[in-house]
Amino acid sequence: SIRADAMRWFGFGFNAFQQIQASKNSENSGLDADKTRLSSPTELRGHVNKDGGYFELTQIRASWSRRAFLHLDEILFKVFALFFLNFLAAVSLPLVPGGYIASKSPFFHSLSPHMQAKSLALGGDHVILLTAAGAVYTWGQGSHGQLGHGALLSEEEPRTVEALWGMKMSSVSAGGWHSVCISDAGDLYVWGWNESGQLGLPSQNLRKISERKAHQQGELSQNSSTYQEEVFISIQAFPALLDVTPLCEVKAVGCGSRHTAAVTTSGDLYTWGWGGYGQLGHQSFSSLDEPQRVEFFRVQQLRVVGVECGPWNTFAAVTKEEGLAPEHPTKPLNKHGE
């Protein structure tokens, strides 16, 4: 039988390779257009153990066309509890003893033991590292501000993100051209490219797109006068604080190629950025430059406990929430949403 607090996974976004949901169509020539991208959270099947129950604990890793589960067997857990916990700590890829593994040759990169690396995230062309002391280092391509050092230059060696110096960070994540980290206190810092609103800051691209849509649908924009008042951010070259929600703190965060997903201490999932493949989970294909809660999990009374992003999709780990009443959305739909 399935344990009440068992962890389940839901995915949404790019599905052209059936990495979220398999196609019922047996033909190999490709999916129906509406299954290539899933804009609503869909439960992942296939991670049941031989007794028909869900695996106790799983991790997910996703590439552009693949999705992998990392299972940990229930029996093993009971017997080797101590070893198990150590194993979990060791699975902090891409960090490995002495360095980290990149996704293109040369694969192994060494890291100085002085860094005391606790976790590391690989972006499209940059790297972000978190030390045991809570300091953040970045290096790699800097042309889109993704290193957070205030300039658009690249760095060959790890360099500390000075704006965050003295504030303890607890986790880091990297997208295609942006970087995100969470402080000890549960605040979210973002920097890098904001061309699709992936930083949660006002994006001029999105405003232009929504204006063009409104124009085509015959709605004249009454707000053209506010155009000059808003400050648009295209590149944020040093960290900015992002208020995901005023109500609670951020617990975990994941970055796709051009979108971001955050889990709050209240068990909600917020997403923003590029939505062209449904990777924001709001049942639309619009992009957003403001964090918006994924209502699906509230409605289903599911508590989001973890998140992992592929380049164009998002995977949320959930458990059943006891006694949580479904609420109405607290925020009106974003002006860029449908």
Add this chain to the structure above:
Amino acid sequence: MTSLWSKISCALPTDEEQFPLQFSDKVEPSVVEILKRCRKQLYGNAAGASLNLNAQIVLDVSWERLNTGTWRHVDKEWRRVYSYGCLFKVAALCRENPSQEEVLQAVRTCDMGLLMGAAIMDDILQALVHILQNEIGRTSKEEEKSVEVVAKKLKTESPRSPSIREDKAVPRIKCPSLESFSTNYLLPLKPVILEGIIDHWPALNNHPWSIEYLRSVAGFRTVPVEVGSRYTDEDWSQTLLTVNQFIDSFILNEVSQDGGKSRGYLAQHQLFDQIPELKEDIRIPDYCCLGEGDEDDITINAWFGPAGTVSPLHQDPQQNFLAQVVGSKYIRLYSPDDTDKLYPHQSQLLHNTSQVEVENPDAELFPEFSKAPYLECVLEPGDVLFIPVKHWHYVRSLALARPIIASNLSWRGSTKQDKGIIKAYKSSAAQLMRSHINNLHVELSDKENLQKEDLHTFKEIRNKNFRLLCSLLFKATTQK
């Protein structure tokens, strides 16, 4: 009467087997898989929606690769993939009775492939855009309404048309022999204006370049435009517009939407590769053959902008001929020997650009500048200025009731550089800010004792202080 789709079909291979999809292993098999799905859907009976979506997948994934790393290092294979994406997208748009809007979108898609992709299947995108342009016809402008055009007369302000001092004038010579040009100017690297050598250009004769002519030949084509007074400004940016939009927004009507003055410049763009019809109107001067490279090393750029556009004082790593076609330009030249008096930017991005505003230099910041010897000229239609390699040059378009069109031919390749910079610096004030923020952090972590309103206030203060800290560190304007 043949339909648009049948004309496009003729340009495509007859069937799936004839359609090549060969890539090096730089392109992952999963991407090739999507391309194969596109090909299958192109020749099959699948509804347009699937082909459109799969084409978009190809465009999105290759676009991401094109924006990874530096442009110079982008593998050509990914640019080919991008072009294939454009090809499939055009097919999806035009297959089923496309509307005028869809045809324009298809033209734009071809242009994106020509600008960012690499030639595929015998430059098929060039062939397709030709077919599409004929379909649109030359008079329809209904769809080009995305920018509000306020009907205005052409600006007739007369700015300072500088008088040229004789002792500082760039020498002029009429139709010199190749040998005398080489001996007297090319080899000793001396600037000179060549007169009479482009009189035969169709652009100056039977196909005179004018706004109307450019609209008719290339009105719906998408081109890169630089927005902002000069590329060293912080609010300088690049955007993509059709030639019609560019002319409407920046040539005929120089007032931008927010009421401020904004300059748009079609600058340093290989327009003639993108729009071969315009290439017919110019000829490569024989003098270009005197260079060390061969003909493939010659790049031809076009410059098209309103009066007042300025190119800040800078140098290029190749020899240049600047041919003036319409309108006139004021140009000043400094020798590379005097670089130390020209205060180039220190940064890697802008080290070939001077910090000095040539026509309004800050004598306090740049005291040596006034001592640097220079040559100057006003370049008129029909003139060709030879700018020797690494010679510093400053260009200002002069206001006439006409836009300025010039072509510059240069060889040994030119590099386009990113132009944006934020400076960082430390100060003891930053240290103070840090300890202030940390104290607030300590207060905030003791949440149980805080009321909800206090918590909110603390967060506000902490956020504001963090932004102040960043503005101290990075001397940039803070966000709201």
